[in-house]
Amino acid sequence: MSEAGAGTGARSARPTSRDVAQAAGVSQSTVSLVLGGKWTGRVSPATARAVEETAERLGYRPNAAARNLRLGTTRTVLLVIPTITSPFFGPVYIGAARVAARHGFGVVVYPPDDARPATPGASPFAVPREAIDGIMASSMTLDALRGFGRAPVVMLDSGPAAAGTAPTVDFAVEDGMRAVVAHLAGLGHRRFGHLAAAVDEWTFRARGGAVARAVHDVPGGTLTRAAGAIDVRSAKEAAERLLGLPDRPTALVCDDDLMAAGVYKAARARGLEIPGDLSVTGFDDVEIARALEPELTTVRLPAQELGEQGMLALLELLGGGRPEPRALPVELVVRASTAPPPA
Amino acid sequence: MSEAGAGTGARSARPTSRDVAQAAGVSQSTVSLVLGGKWTGRVSPATARAVEETAERLGYRPNAAARNLRLGTTRTVLLVIPTITSPFFGPVYIGAARVAARHGFGVVVYPPDDARPATPGASPFAVPREAIDGIMASSMTLDALRGFGRAPVVMLDSGPAAAGTAPTVDFAVEDGMRAVVAHLAGLGHRRFGHLAAAVDEWTFRARGGAVARAVHDVPGGTLTRAAGAIDVRSAKEAAERLLGLPDRPTALVCDDDLMAAGVYKAARARGLEIPGDLSVTGFDDVEIARALEPELTTVRLPAQELGEQGMLALLELLGGGRPEPRALPVELVVRASTAPPPA
DNA sequence: CTGTTAGCGCGTTCAG
DNA sequence: CTGAACGCGCTAACAG
DSSP: OTTSSOOOOOOOOOOOOHHHHHHTTHHHHHHHHHHHTTTTTTTHHHHHHHHHHHHHHOOOOOOHHHHHHHHHHEEEEEEEEESSSTHHHHHHHHHHHHHHHHOOOEEEEESOOOSSTTOOOOTTTTGGGGOOSSEEEESSGGGGTTTTTTTOOEEESSGGGGGGTTEEEEEEEHHHHHHHHHHEEEEEOEHHHHHHHEOOOOOHHHHHHHHHHHHTTTOOOOEEEEEEESSHHHHHHHHHHHHTTTTTOEEEEEEEEHHHHHHHHHHHHHOTTTTOEEEEEEEBTTTHHHSSSSOOOOEEOOHHHHHHHHHHHHHHTTTTTOOOOEEEOOOOESSSSSSOOOO | OOOOTTTTTTOSSOOHHHHHHHHHHHHHHHHHHHHHHHOOSOOOOHHHHHHHHHHHTTTTOOEEEHHHHHHHHOOOOEOOOSSSSSTHHHHHHHHHHHHHHTTEEEEEEEEEESSTTTOOOOOOSSGGGGOOSSEESSOOOOGTTTTTTTTEEEEEEEGGGGTSSSEEEEHHHHHHHHHHHHHHHHOOOEEEEEEEOOOOOOEEEHHHHHHHHHHHHHOEEEEEEEESSSSHHHHHHHHHHHHSTOOOEEEEESSSSHHHHHHHHHHHOOOOOOOOOOOEEEOOOTTTTSSSSOOOOOEEEOOHHHHHHHHHHHHHHHTTOOOOOOEEEEEEOOOOOOOOOOO
16 A cells, blocks of 8 residues: 555556656655755755655656646747748748747747638637647737737737837848848849738738838849739739830849749740749748749849747737847848849 | 516626526526437427526527536647648648537647657646547557557558558548559650658558559550658659659659759759650648649549548547548549650 | 536645 | 645535
């Protein structure tokens, strides 16, 4: 009867803290104290060590549900994104989940479903992950977060506008677009076209504004613009409108790499060589940029770092801090789709 | 004092089931029964209705942690994938999460991090989402799941081999490859090249085997093969080896759309026109297939349905059932990268 | 048909 | 310095 912990091999369920306590010959609270890391000055070092070893030996892991219930915290954060089917958000998730894991947090993604982006469940049990410690929202406005309760929020890639309300982490997209235009202008281009993404998000408004300002600063620079959805077909159509102009641009600046793929198609259809007859640039530097032929000059966005910094900011916020707004530097990646304009 | 629920506006915390019970003038267990949906014959319809209305009015949502603790279940499943940075797995997640949500389950993805695919946390608190009801593992072997405990498992896209051990959901990749070869053979091709993905997964072994068998069945058909990693550069190099052959293939069958992009580059470098001089096919039908020029003939894999069916199978398994192995039909998508061989 | 009670596993008092 | 006792919110036995 007193041989606690030994000989009870039949029960292979996960050990509880009480099992650890019994096996180590101490009480449950001692186990809790030791494993919680706040035992110094309250438990003798020898006991602490013994407890740690027993826990290790038994393969003890605290029961998350009990922990959450007691602490009123879930150690789970929600990553809200506009669409899960974009190559951009994978790295964001990776970055967030990586630093989250380092702090004992899990990350769950919302929405699970592109089709109906904001449908709260009908039954009260339909959205099990309602219990959440905080929210990271990427590429959207604060308004879009109605229905998520009053959890602490960090806004990612949503512009500094929300900075008063919530901590923000953004890319320095203006710098990126300025670098693109400077690169092109340095090559000798003067007639610019901008293929704008017809998407109402801060980042695209910022890209458009930056292009306009940058071209304005190029002596003799002119800018024409066409907008389209972020898919190959729409981008191709928009590009055709630009390329059909009497004084057609010699360089097309795209809001997105995928749109650049559409430009390639439009150019080929007109018999225009890239980059000989037409220079093209993208934005984001997703996989497709290197799959295109010629490879695409574009702007690399540190998407993973966005997730990391966002999670760090959220952690700071949860800890009672007031994280500063941050803007992540971007990088112009010059490949083979840009060259001096035709003579 | 008896005005329970009213006038206590100061407390804006989430209402508990006890709050609902008080406000409705019934006991906690009645609330539990009614909201749990199993009250018929045990609670009067009138009371049930009253409870539902009060719950609604108070905006009551059950506390997940308490529920989980009591039930010993988490209503969370783990989706284990080889790499999160592949456009293939987004739709799988969507499918899984969609049907999961319909059943009150959440889906969390593992690993959060491509870099170290199987690192269990160092501290006992590092992997908070260890508490899981079941696992869906995609594109891997059962062996790779060591360290995830003994949760019920469904294997996705991992071949019927594991079928004895765990329920499986697969694509009919053999059908897909046979359709590709038949399409090409119908166009008149006889010299085939296979650009194999050098990845040790069932799906790629199946693709390779299917190509070999299908070409074998083409009268006069010959097959050469080169392997490479699934990225543009490796695929390009592998394609160059095939295209440098004295009797070079007139059709290149690729294991993956991204590899086809590498073939495009190799072909252009040699001055070969696609599809005039060389037909190319992909596999998966990810976004890049339509971004390439000419657009890629490929095989569409119903990735989202894989997730849906996988989750359905897991649900059935959790409910004590024995789901049948299933193979999802695939579809040949003929675009512009295939044509009759040069004369 | 409804209310009372016990306990899931944990972290945190409060006695000893 | 350690152990016993309590309660987080919920569900499932058991009483009434």
